Amino acid sequence: MVKRTSHEFSACPVARPLDAIGDWWSLLIIRDAFEGVTRFGEFQKSLGLAKNILSARLRNLVAHDILELKPCADNSNYNQYVLTEKGRGLFPLLVALRQWGEDYFCTEGEEHVVLVDREKGEPVRRLELRAQDGRLLGPDDTLVSGH
């Protein structure tokens, strides 16, 4: 499914997730899953991608334990795709992507959806990287340090 390139076996914790997720479509599937979409047809309608591709992506996400396939609770015999704990761990990533998108693609007073705190209805804060002692860290304040 996903090509076996050198990076997939890298110990780098950036490269390996990419292989597990699969591709851009998978990320959009996950985004939809966070918004409550669970069924094949819903994903397909929401994303407008070919059914064979959707089928392959869902299978891959299930294989990587990002989604799981559960019987539909209610009346029906169909089953639904829901995020696992691991899948829910991708929430900050989706938020980061969204905030970057808001910053650089929705600037022109254009109306766009925004992520809000459910309780108060206010927009959420920006994601920030902080040191143990609370200092705000930018790209130049950090370093990837071998094992």
Place this chain on the structure above:
Amino acid sequence: MVKRTSHEFSACPVARPLDAIGDWWSLLIIRDAFEGVTRFGEFQKSLGLAKNILSARLRNLVAHDILELKPCADNSNYNQYVLTEKGRGLFPLLVALRQWGEDYFCTEGEEHVVLVDREKGEPVRRLELRAQDGRLLGPDDTLVSGH
């Protein structure tokens, strides 16, 4: 280069960034750029991808103002690819990806690189989404709210 699918024109601030970034390779290029890689050959050696693909990806990243092409400051006549402000805005996304990778792909006492605060040398804190009033927010505490 990147296929023109329906999602690319979506107002959704999740889908549009994906189109700008391009693909997984681009994200690894950006990761390397954050770590100080600037030149074609360095990217190629670090990532091990075909030169024509690297060439296309770099061109795309430059076209989307994520990287820019600058003359090498020093002696040489070559030029280098460096992150723009927009590109540097992807830092939280890379961190989110990395933290997820650490959580789910490096669990087994395996030695792996870790992102540290340059000043103190300690690992950084986890990214957290918070409400305006500081409450910690999980996926179920948020909502995407139309315009």
Place this chain on the structure above:
DNA sequence: TCGTTTGGTTTTATGTTGCAACCAAAATTT
């Protein structure tokens, strides 16, 4: 000045994607 490195482009074989048609099981309608 001659060879080597750098930064690509071109060519070609192979893999992946996307569309459309098809299909079976489940649900719904009559």
Place this chain on the structure above:
DNA sequence: AAATTTTGGTTGCAACATAAAACCAAACGA
């Protein structure tokens, strides 16, 4: 309960993207 529709896929095929290798010009180093 029979017929129809909806759901959730699979299969086949054409178009497109990718990967590897050969090639090349400009820059650099000796």
